Amino acid sequence: MKSGMQLIALGLNHKTAPVAVREKFSLSPEVIRDGLKKLYKYEHLREAVVLSTCNRSEIYAVVRRGSGNVLASFWGDLNNTECSPEFFEQYTYKYEDEDCIEHLLRVTSSLDSLVIGEGQILSQVKHAYAIAQAAGATSTILNLMFNRAIAAGKRVRTETRIAFNAVSVSYAAVELAKGTFGDFSHCSVLLFGAGKMAELTATHLMSQGLKKLYVANRHIERAIQLADKYGGTAVDLNDVFGLLDQVDIIITSTGAPHYVIYKRDMMRVMAVRGDKQLMLIDIAVPRDVEPEVGCLPGVKLFNIDDLEAVVDDNLQERQREAIRAQRIIQEEVDALLERFNYLSMQPVMAQLTDKADFIRERELKRAMRKLPDISEEEYKVMERMTHMIVRKLLRDPMRMVNNTAGTSRERVLKYAIRKLFKLQEESIDE
Structure with missing residues (x-):
């Protein structure tokens, strides 16, 4: 690596921060793109890539050695908030140089995911890198590192069975509901959202014998498209709360920056439902359901952090494969460090x-x-x-x-x- 330059990763994830904290630092691609275009304003901050998913918010950066504090400033401006030293100490982690490289490779290989072996993270890293490139925020060092990390992620998935029979967040959500209702053949489910996560959830639900599926989305066209694919019914957002007295399970995965289900609305719904139990599973970050909804009688509310128990049940085989994956990661780290050594010359x-x-x-x-x-x-x-x-x-x-x-x-x-x-x-x- 160039003399005087340092690699740093600063972030928080599902291991260090609960969803109530993570959702405050969930960033849209537009916010990330605008922030990276202003990188020139930060002295000693040379390159940066910002990764924001439902389970992590991270900045990978090249800074002048000894100037790591500039990342805290960039983090605060990017998230439009001022974070105290206590916040960084309690919720965030920081990796430097070789540890930074290894961390990114563990991320792309899904070893650092809530669900080890899940496939979404690799495409999310690719997307984050593409945004940074388009914003002119990367150069030699991060280009080398991210290209190698993406290749390593593909290699791990090809050379190990880490993704074999892997669960996903949507699968875990369905398993959680199954634990309460057992047979889905007499249940009705409402999906709030019609994106990739909702589609995966619908796939798992139908494979478990679900007969009645409703799909609600801000864009009704997407709701219709997803509902038609699985023989379900699309619902206009204006009609959703009139339907809630009929469904047994609500699974939310929208990209809304605010709650879409509030306690005041659910109080009226539960008054109509009487003693009929309602399960809500909120797998969105930021959360879709106001937390106080879980306090209402007859309501069981779960968020993405509650899925860990389901995930752990399916973990043993992938942990064995993770050992093989770690060997591959170490090979890739060593190769990348060798390349960085040559950069100085x-x-x-x-x-x-x-x-x-x-x-x-x-x-x-x-x-x-x-x-x-x-x-x-x-x-x-x-x-x-x-x-x-x-x-x-x-x-x-x-x-x-x-x-x-x-x-x-x-x-x-x-x-x-x-x-x-x-x-x-x-x-x-x-």
Whole structure:
């Protein structure tokens, strides 16, 4: 890695913060994109990628060594909140350099997920990286790291059985409901939301024999599309609360930034339902259901943090595969660290190559002026010959430069090459 630069990951996840905290730091792609476009305002913050999912909010960054506190400022501005030192100590984690690399690879390999082996996280990391690239917030270091991490995630899923028979959050939600109602053949379920999570939930519900499915969504067209796929009924949002006295289970997974089900509404619903029990499973972050709804008689309310017990029951086999996955991750970390070692020598190597190639082209043009009748084929032979002379002359110096990268000899060799070949000094960031 470039001398003076440091890799840092700052974040919180399902292990360090409850959903009531996580939802406050859930960011939309638009907010992330706007924040990353203003990266230039933060002194010593060189590159950044922001990952925000239902179970984690993280910033991966390249900062000037010793300037890690700049991430706290960027975090606060991005989330439009001021966090105390006590908050960071209680809820967040921070990984540096090699630990940062390993953490990202564990994330892309789904070893750090609520559900080990789940498949969504890899696409979520890809999306986060794409947003950062489009915002101009990444360069050499994070480009290398994220490309390697994404490749490692694919490799883990290909070379291990970590994803075999893996549960998902939506599967866990259905299993939780099944534990209470048993047979779904006499139940009716309302899905609040029509995105990917809702579709996965519908798939699991129908595989368990559900006969009556309702789908409500802000965009009725998407509700109709999902309901038709599974033989269900689409419901307009304005008609939802008139329906709730008929359903047994509500599973919510909208992307709304606010509650979509409030206690005041559910009080009226439960008054109509009488003694009929109602289960609500809220797998959205930010949460869809006001927490006080769970205090109403006859209501059982669960959120995403309550799914851990279901997930744990299905964990043993994937934990064995996780050991194999960790070996792959360590191989990938070592390979990436080796690449980063070479980065510190790349500027001087590039300068030396550029200068040699400039001289080669200049002298070739001079020779061509003295050989006006040379054929195109003869010109290509001469050009290739001069190119190979330069390449072979630089081969040994380049090998030596690579071998000293990251060692105590690096600084001396860089200085000697610059002096011998009169190369330009590196900028302060290098």
